[in-house]
Amino acid sequence: MSQSDQVHTSETSRSAAPRPGHLPPVEDLVACPTCDALYQLPDVPKGSRARCLRCHTVLTAPRDGAMTRIVMLAGTSVILMLAAIFFPFLELTAAGITQRSSIMDVVLVFADGPFVGLAIAVGALIVILPLARFLALIYVLAPMAFGWRPAREAVPVFRLAERMKPWSMAEIFIVGVAVALIKVAGLAHLSLGPAFWAFVALVLITAVKDTFMCRLTIWKTLEQRSQ
Amino acid sequence: MMTARSAGLVGCPNCGRVHDVPAPGRCQRCGWRLPGHAPDRSLQRVWAWLFAGLVVYIPANIYPMLRTNTFGRTTESTILEGVVDLLHHGSYGVALVVFVASIVIPIGKFFAIAYLAISVERREMMQVHARHRLFEVVEFIGRWSMIDVFVVAILAALVQLDFAATINPGIAAISFALSVAFTMLSAQSFDPKTIWLDGDMRPR
Numbered sequence A: 001m002s003q004s005d006q007v008h009t010s011e012t013s014r015s016a017a018p019r020p021g022h023l024p025p026v027e028d029l030v031a032c033p034t035c036d037a038l039y040q041l042p043d044v045p046k047g048s049r050a051r052c053l054r055c056h057t058v059l060t061a062p063r064d065g066a067m068t069r070i071v072m073l074a075g076t077s078v079i080l081m082l083a084a085i086f087f088p089f090l091e092l093t094a095a096g097i098t099q100r101s102s103i104m105d106v107v108l109v110f111a112d113g114p115f116v117g118l119a120i121a122v123g124a125l126i127v128i129l130p131l132a133r134f135l136a137l138i139y140v141l142a143p144m145a146f147g148w149r150p151a152r153e154a155v156p157v158f159r160l161a162e163r164m165k166p167w168s169m170a171e172i173f174i175v176g177v178a179v180a181l182i183k184v185a186g187l188a189h190l191s192l193g194p195a196f197w198a199f200v201a202l203v204l205i206t207a208v209k210d211t212f213m214c215r216l217t218i219w220k221t222l223e224q225r226s227q
Numbered sequence B: 001m002m003t004a005r006s007a008g009l010v011g012c013p014n015c016g017r018v019h020d021v022p023a024p025g026r027c028q029r030c031g032w033r034l035p036g037h038a039p040d041r042s043l044q045r046v047w048a049w050l051f052a053g054l055v056v057y058i059p060a061n062i063y064p065m066l067r068t069n070t071f072g073r074t075t076e077s078t079i080l081e082g083v084v085d086l087l088h089h090g091s092y093g094v095a096l097v098v099f100v101a102s103i104v105i106p107i108g109k110f111f112a113i114a115y116l117a118i119s120v121e122r123r124e125m126m127q128v129h130a131r132h133r134l135f136e137v138v139e140f141i142g143r144w145s146m147i148d149v150f151v152v153a154i155l156a157a158l159v160q161l162d163f164a165a166t167i168n169p170g171i172a173a174i175s176f177a178l179s180v181a182f183t184m185l186s187a188q189s190f191d192p193k194t195i196w197l198d199g200d201m202r203p204r
C-alpha cells in the first residue's frame, strides 16, 4: 500500500470576482463535500490521496483495481457474516450447565415482550445493515469492476450503502462482547465460539475494504458509464 | 478560499459534483438533494433530534439497564451502577470503557452539538478549524455509545440459566438506544458547510 499523503489539489484561480467563462467547465471541478471549497482536480495518480486544503477531507484516493478488491472483500464479508450468524458465538458454563448462543439467539432473546423493538434494532445494527451494505456494494461495484454498464438503480443503491455506513456497528458489537465477557466472569465461565472469530475477521476486512473506497471515483465512474 | 457557492455554482454535499446555476433540484450524478431550493431547515432538525435525544437520555439513567437474578434474588442496576459494579470487581479498564461510552460521550455530545448549532447562529465563537474538528469527533465517536446496549443484549441472551442465574434487559436499555440513535441523527442533520461560511467569500 503506497500512501503518499501529498496533496495533489490545485486550487482554482483565486480571482476576486469570478466570471462565467473564467472557470473551467463544471465537469472538471470538484466542490469539497464538507466545506464547499472549489478545486480543479486533475487526474490524481493511483495510490495517492487528494485532501481538501481547508478542512482536510479526503477528496479522492484512487487505488489500482479498487473496484475488484472491494467486490471480493465484500463477498468474503457476506460469507463470514452468514457463518457468524449460525455458528455458536459464545459458550457459557455455570453451575454445570453449558449454554451455546449464536448471534441469532442474541437477537431473538427479546423477540417477545416489550423488548421487540430492541431486538429489531440490535439485529439491524449488527447483522442486517452490515449485510445489506456488503450486498449493495457488490451490486453497484461488480459491474464497474468488469467494465460493464451500471446495474439498474445503481445510483440510489450506492447512496443507500453510504447512508448505512454509520449504522453498521459490527466493530462496536465486538467491544460489547469483550465487556460482556468481563461482566459475567464472576458469574460463569465464558468461551468464544467460531462465530466470534468470523465476526472479528469480518470487522477487519470491512476496515481494509473501506481504505479502497474512493467515493469520488465510484460516483464519477457511475456517471460516465451510465451515459 | 473560493467555494462553489462564492463562484456562483452549486456543489453537491454528497459527491462534490459542481452544477451551474440555476442548479437542478437533485444532483445529476448521485441524486442528492441540492441546497438552495427549499428553505434550509437543517438547523431545526439538529435541534429537534438533539432535544429528543436529551429527553430519552433522562429515563435511560434513572431506570435499570440490567435485571440480574441469581438464586432467586433480583438486583437491578442502572448505567452508573453497572460502572460501579465493574469497579468493585476490580475491572478498572472495562469500567472506564463503559463510563466513557455511556456517560462521558453522550453528555459531551449534547454539549458539542448544541455548541456547534449555536455557533452557526452567532458567528464570533471558536475558530472554524477547531469547530470542524469538534464536528468530526462528534460524528466519529457518537456511535460508540451503543456499546452498553450490546452488552445488555449479549448478557440477556447468554445468561438464561434458570435457577442459577438469569439476566434480563431493563427499560433503560430501550431509552438509551433511542438516545444514541437520536443524537446520531442530530449530528447527521448538521450541515458542516455552515461552519465555514464565515471564511468564504460571499456571493454578490
Ligand SMILES: [Zn+2]
Binding pocket: A032, A033, A034, A035, A036, A037, A052, A053, A054, A055, A056, A057
Ligand atoms: Zn473541505
Ligand SMILES: [Zn+2]
Binding pocket: B012, B013, B014, B015, B016, B017, B027, B028, B029, B030, B031, B032
Ligand atoms: Zn452528488
